[in-house]
Amino acid sequence: MDRAVELYSDDVGVVADDGTEFTYGELGERIDRLSNALTRWGVEKGDRVALLSPNSHYFIETLYATMQLGALYVPLNFRLQPEEYDYLIDDCDPDVVIADYEYAEKLEHLRGETDVKEWVVYDADRYAEETGEWHDYESVLAEADPDAVDRPDISEDDDATILYTSGTTGDPKGVVHTHRIQHYHALVHSHHVEFEDTDTLLWTSPMFHINGWGHIYGLTGIGGRHVILRDFNPETVFERINAYDVSYLGGAPTVLNMLLEYYEDADVSSTGEMPVRVETAASPPPKQTIKRTEEELGWRIMHAYGATETGPIITTSNSKRKIEAGDKYDIINKPGFATLNTEIRVVDEDGEDVPLNDATKGEVVTRGNQVLDRYWNKPEETKRAFHDRLDGWFHTGDIATIDENHMITIVDRKKDVIISGGENISSIEVQDTLYDHPDVSVAAVIGIPHEKWGETPKALIVTREGSDLTEEGVIDFCRDRLAHYKCPTVVEFRENLPQTSTGKIQKYELREEHWSDQESGVN
Structure with missing residues (x-):
């Protein structure tokens, strides 16, 4: 942020969801005002400040205002149920909580029941409940000192943020990133996604997820422009791409499929003057999603891989040389090779490297400057994550193969491998086949109990509008393309499938429907 203010003070740095524009100079002053307010309330180095908000300009402001005080920034998933915040607030124990007007009510029951000292709501007039002790965000900034704050001495090894994992069973784990981790992620990610100061990023990915995949650091430091999208909507995405000449956005495969489906019948340009x-x-x-995105939308796809624990990005397939030398869509489809400052290995159960044959499966382990410091208040989980198959390496829980070019391919999560009659079935391979069917919009494949085989693949499918696809049609389609033991034996059609905020289908919920009453299972 310091660099952006120094070099691009008069340039628009952020366009809020309502169209309000902030130059980097204005943004820097708002950040200092919030920092001074937090200081007045007693926030010091090592304290925590939590934020519950969809994508917003004040997400960016709160991140920098907190971190420059040496306090820990804790963004919360705004899509949880009210009672789910009980554990999160108790676990991170923040001094200040800032909430968006639309989501503040989810925290109302915690006021007076926790050690939180100050509660702030953005746009208090729009908050339906009696605000009472809630401070209004803009009033707080207006009353605060605009001068630069006195920053404490901050070491690169000091904690910067706590990021709670999603999409797993059990209590969420708070992933602790230090200032060093954030610093290196900004450098590494900016290089691999080719950020320049002429870039305009449209915020289609949730900011709370790994602090927006780290783009808040990288793009800001480069001097690019942030265009905020509060709620994802395909029509609005294309409108803003054209209105602001967007050159970059992020999107999970489910997001891309939604955009493709809308674009089929929409009379709209997929780009402005800048390529996307x-x-x-x-x-x-x-692969079908990748191909359609490039050929129909004209967008260039960069496939990355990582986790909340790893910064996030630790691999990428964004290599022009490798793409030109091989099958384009095969290369892009791979999560790819290790990024700068990162080591990747694929190891068997004994911690030995699997052969570089793109066939033998193992677990992805990694180490580097972007890997988490620890899990907050969870020493045993931290120890297990770094010492399961191989000492000193973070164990991702992802099963992959690796080829002669040291490019990995994720074939499953440990828990997503379906073992049917002794045969290992990759649910991702079956899902990829289902997505080749023109009537399939969203698909998930899980293992369900089977009296004879132990498990059998089940496909859960959301079809495109007007489809008359049947269970028999799905099974026949798969049998024409896969070994029969890999094909779904059961197909269920649904209107939607449970997903995390980042577009991951929550398979554990789907599996739980079938395994919850089993004495033992492989879910």
Whole structure:
């Protein structure tokens, strides 16, 4: 932020969801005002400040205002149920909580029941409940000192943020990133997604997820422009791409599919004057989705891979040389090779490297400057994550193969491998096949109990509008393309499937429907 203010003070740095524009100079002053307010309330180095908000300009402001005080920034998932915040607030124990007007009510029951000292709501007049002790965000800034704050001595090894994992069973784990981790992620990610100061980023990915995949640091430091999208809507995405000449956005495969489906019948341009590149992550994209995004939308896809614990990005397939030397869509489809400052290995159960044959499966382990420091208040989980198969390496829980070019391919999560009659079935391989069917909009494949085989694949499908696809049609389609033991034996059609905020299908919810009453299971 210091660099952006110094070099691009008069340039628009952020366009709020309502169209309000802030130059980097104005943004820097708002950040200092918030920092001074937090200081007045007693926030010091090592304290926590939590934010519950959809994508917003005050997400960016709160992040920098907190971190320059040496306090820890804790963005919360705004899509949870009210009672789910009980654990999160108790676990991180923030001194100040800032909430968006639309989501503040989810925290109302915690006021007076926690050690939180100050509660702030953005746009208090729009908050339906009696605000009482809630401070209004803009009033707080207006009354605060605009001068630069006195920053404490901050070491690169000091904690910067706590990011809670999603999409897993059990209590969420708070992933602790230090200032060093954030610093290196800004450098590494900016290089691999080719950020320049002429870039305009449209915020289609949730900012709370790994602090917006780290774009808040990288693009800001480069001097690019942030265009905020509060709520994802395909029509609005294309409108803003054209209105602001957007050149970059992020999107999980499910997001890309929604955009493609809208674009089929929409009379709208997919780009402005600048070419568009899109980074896809969260789950392996079907090749058909990659191909359609590039050929129909004209967007250049960059496939990345990582996790909340890893910064996030630790691999990428964004290599022009490798793409030109091989099958374009095969290369892009791979999560890819290790990024700068990162080591990647794929190891068997004994911690030995699997052969570089793109066939033998193992777990992805990694180490580097972007890997988490620890899990907040969870020493045993931290120890297990770094010492399961191999000491000193973070264990991702992802099963992959690796080829002679040291490019990995994720074939499953440990828990997503379906073992049917002794055969290992990759649910991702089956899902990719389902996505080749023109009537399939969203698909998930899970293992369900089977009396004879132990497990059998089940497909859960959301079809495109007007489809008359049947269970028999799905099974026959798969049998024409896969070994029969890999094909779904059960197909269920649904209107929607449970997803995390980043577009990952929550398979554990789907599996739980079938395994919850089993004495033992492989879910």
